[in-house]
Amino acid sequence: MSTREMQFRVEGVDNIWSNYGIVQKVGSFEGMPKRYKVIEIRTGRPQDVVKSPGFMPVPTAVSRQITHGVAKELGLEILREDDDGFTYYAELASKATGEVEVGDLVRWGVAVSNRVTGNFRADGYMLRLA
Numbered sequence: 737m738s739t740r741e742m743q744f745r746v747e748g749v750d751n752i753w754s755n756y757g758i759v760q761k762v763g764s765f766e767g768m769p770k771r772y773k774v775i776e777i778r779t780g781r782p783q784d785v786v787k788s789p790g791f792m793p794v795p796t797a798v799s800r801q802i803t804h805g806v807a808k809e810l811g812l813e814i815l816r817e818d819d820d821g822f823t824y825y826a827e828l829a830s831k832a833t834g835e836v837e838v839g840d841l842v843r844w845g846v847a848v849s850n851r852v853t854g855n856f857r858a859d860g861y862m863l864r865l866a
Contacts, residue, residue, distance in 0.1 A: 742766050744774055756795035757821075758852065777852055779821040785853045796824035799850035803828070812846065824850040829863050841865040 742765040750760040757779035764771050775785045775793050796819045803826050807814055812828040819825075829845035836842055843863045850856040 744772075747771070753793065753795050756797055758793055758795055760793070762789050775853065777822070781820075781822045787853070793852045794850055794856045795852060796821055796850060799824040799848065799856060800826075803848045806846075815845070822852050824848070833865060836862075 744761070744765055745763045746761045747763040748761070750762070753760070757777065759776045759778075761774045761776070762771060763774070771789045773787045773789045773791055775787060775791075777783050777785065777793075779795075800817075800819055803814070803817075803824075806812070807828050811831060813831055814826055815829050816827040817825070826848045827845060828848070829843045831843075833841045833843050842865060845861050845863045847859045847861060848857070849859075
């Protein structure tokens with residue numbers, strides 16, 4: 737039996753992200769003792785997603801705000817940015833260059849990614865300047 741066929745009993749609603757089109761409902765399926773969180777997403781790719789009750793979605797607009805704030809604070813250049821309302825991705829790079837060895841110039845950078853139903857992460861990298 738799929739979760740769409742099971743009755744979800746709502747025990748609480750969290751509207752913290754409702755202005756971003758995301759509503760979180762905590763409850764249980766057909767009286768099962770385990771609690772779940774159903775996340776209703778009405779932006780990007782509208783869908784309902786079942787997660788553990790401790791999961792916290794991060795709207796892509798919030799990811800963008802964080803990324804732009806960090807870029808400004810650290811003096812990073814945003815090289816690429818994509819946001820479809822469900823998934824956010826950005827590549828940032830330092831404006832300063834360095835040499836790994838003579839003539840081999842690099843800049844350090846950060847790749848930021850967020851999926852509303854997944855995770856928010858940032859990964860460092862070195863960008864070789866060819």
